[in-house]
Amino acid sequence: MGVFTFVCKNSGGEWSAKQHSGDLEASSSCTYELQRKLVKAALANESGGVQSSFSWISPSSAVFQVIVGGGGFVGGAVAASSGSAAPAAEAPAAEEKKVEEEESDDDMNLDIFG
Template identity: 65%
Template sequence: MGVFTFVCRSSGGKWTANQYSGDLEGSADSTYELQRKLVQSALSVDSSGGVQSSFSFITPSSAVFQVIVGGGSGGGFSAGGGAAAAPAGGAAPAAAEAPAEKKEEVKEESDDEDLGLSLFD
């Protein structure tokens, strides 16, 4: 698995990027074109699997772009920050617990009705 982090800057209408810890770099007229070029640069070094990328603006003229190649994603697409890092097995118990909590809430609401108190009485 390869992780490539790039520091991106805009100057004079052109975006440039340098790898944070390495020799890869790129430039383009737009952030979209720059991201495509940087992914291709990362793939030329490591093409061991699927690709995930993240582009985050720091200021209007600077950003950080990260490309992750490979890893055990299982071929699925995941969007989002922390959710992507959680293993698939850990998500199932959380989903199973959520309906149980909803049932308890409904039960509590019905207990209030049994007290004979109503807003419209």
């Protein structure tokens, strides 16, 4: 499992990102494209499922984290980083629906036409 943390900054309309403790980096004119490039860069170093998180710090800076691998992410990154996933909750037993029989007018001895 690989965790990649990037510091993103906007300067002059151009977004750039550098890995916090590593040498991966990318730049783009918008944050969406920057995130796609950073995910691709992380996948070039690790393989597996991807989870990402983009958090604004100010209008011109953000932190982007990419987690690659680690199996299932039950309960988010905390469960994945602890090495054990929480067991899936058991589905509640299906309740049986009682089908009520429709009463006819004959059963109530009501005859409005006779």
